Amino acid sequence: MHHTAFVFDAYGTLFDVHAAVRRHAGAIGPEGQLLSEIWRAKQLEYSWVRSLMGAYSDFWQLTEQALDFAFRKVPSADRGLRQDLLDAYWHLDCYPEVPAVLQALKAAGARLAILSNGSPAMLEAAVRSAALDQVVDDIFSVDAVRRFKTDPQVYDMVTTGWRLYPHAISFQSSNRWDVAGATRFGFRTVWINRTNQPDEYRDLQPGLILPSLSGLLTDERS
Known part of the structure; x- marks a missing residue:
């Protein structure tokens, strides 16, 4: 058909979805890929959990929350890049x-x-x-x-x-x-x-x- x-x-x-971290890979350091993978995994996990609970929160808020979690899991990554990564996600x-x-x-x-x-x-x-x-x-x-x-x-x-x-x-x-x-x-x-x-x-x-x-x-x- x-x-x-x-x-x-x-x-x-x-x-x-990994383009944002890749754009700042030099500044993030060797664990950039790990940071990006955790960011994406948590972004999705939060969407499923919120759907099941019936407690909707828009995807941008979940994207921010997931990045914050990723920074906590990967302390070697410079948290000062948070806004740069979020800005990159829009493009x-x-x-x-x-x-x-x-x-x-x-x-x-x-x-x-x-x-x-x-x-x-x-x-x-x-x-x-x-x-x-x-x-x-x-x-x-x-x-x-x-x-x-x-x-x-x-x-x-x-x-x-x-x-x-x-x-x-x-x-x-x-x-x-x-x-x-x-x-x-x-x-x-x-x-x-x-x-x-x-x-x-x-x-x-x-x-x-x-x-x-x-x-x-x-x-x-x-």
């Missing part, structure tokens, strides 16, 4: 293939959206910074439903907003847990496995596994 509706996760799929690099892939899909007549845990302001800044604002038709933020992925209400924003059945939408994410949630909801899912991670959630298999978004173009032509 050829799809004309493509929805992309933002962080880790379009935008490199994350997108992965190299992203602009060309989205432009090609758009040129072929596809409808494109982002569906993300990010707050509206974070997502608008990232999209503008990466010059993707001309190709992305809609940005769906969980802020509208005050639940984080993988709550079905999050994925339902797209089907309701676009008036499409789930199977008509191709959903791309680098996060395996997100792919599991979207598969359960009924989307046609594509796991962008950038770092060759082992599979999990084997009862909720993606429709396709790709090492980058570039494979979408081949898949749609086949």
Whole structure:
């Protein structure tokens, strides 16, 4: 089936979540990668815990709290860089293939959206910074439903907003847990496995596994 509706996760799929730390790697020191990994892991953990508790706090607040925790876990990292890292998170690099892939899909007549845990302001800044604002038709933020992925209400924003059945939408994410949630909801899912991670959630298999978004173009032509 050829799809004309493509929805992309933002962080880790379009935008490199480790770009902020990498930009200041020299100042942070040898444990920069560890700091970045803890920051990302806690950011996600906080989103899941808050969803389960029914105690929503927007993603930017969780991002700040996660970085503070990461600094406490990695005391060698200079806490004076906190604001620089937070500022950098608003302008994350997108992965190299992203602009060309989205432009090609758009040129072929596809409808494109982002569906993300990010707050509206974070997502608008990232999209503008990466010059993707001309190709992305809609940005769906969980802020509208005050639940984080993988709550079905999050994925339902797209089907309701676009008036499409789930199977008509191709959903791309680098996060395996997100792919599991979207598969359960009924989307046609594509796991962008950038770092060759082992599979999990084997009862909720993606429709396709790709090492980058570039494979979408081949898949749609086949």
